[in-house]
Amino acid sequence: MNGLTEFTLIHQPGQIEHWVRFGHHISERIVDRRRRLLLFRPDQMVAFVRWASNAFGTIESRIDIVRTVPPKAASTTLPFVRPGAELFLSLRSWPKVEAMLKLIDAAEATAGDAASVCPAYWRHVEQLLSCGMQPGPYTMARHRAWQLRRELGW
Secondary structure (H helix, E strand, O other): OOOOEEEEEEEEOOOEEEEEEEOOOOEEEEOOOOEEEEEEOOOOEEEEEEEEEEOOEEEEEEEEEEEEOOOOOOOEEEOOEEEEEEEEEEEEOHHHHHHHHHHHHHHHHHHOOHHHOOHHHHHHHHHHHHOOOOOOOOOHHHHHHHHHHHHHOO
16 A cells, blocks of 8 residues: 555444544545545544444444554554554543544644644543543644644654
8 A cells, every 4th residue: 555544434324434533635535335445644643433323322433543654663453444553542432522523623723733733632632531531622832832843853
């Protein structure tokens, strides 16, 4: 795949839905009516949401925020992500996923693009949400500090 990371998106209304909440793909391929493949370059932040249900209700709600990695780099194996990615946040259950989607909206309002948010913020958010605490907002000061660290190569 030439160093690219592939995300498989599935849309079967009322059964399975996979979508990318943020991230900048470079290519999209439609496999069939229900499946698409998105390709991302290395070092891209991506929020991948998965939802599934059956006749009895929701059986899976999950959001993963990952960074795509170059070939042969260490990565976490995730379903529907090939070959894998560096995991920053992984939350399960609809209340946590819904809270995370609201935090992404707020971060976008501050940074303009959720894919440019400091990756350490997503790890911080995961730790707090997983233990039932409310994380603080992503501030412009935090975003500017992240931009400066990136410019310096940190």
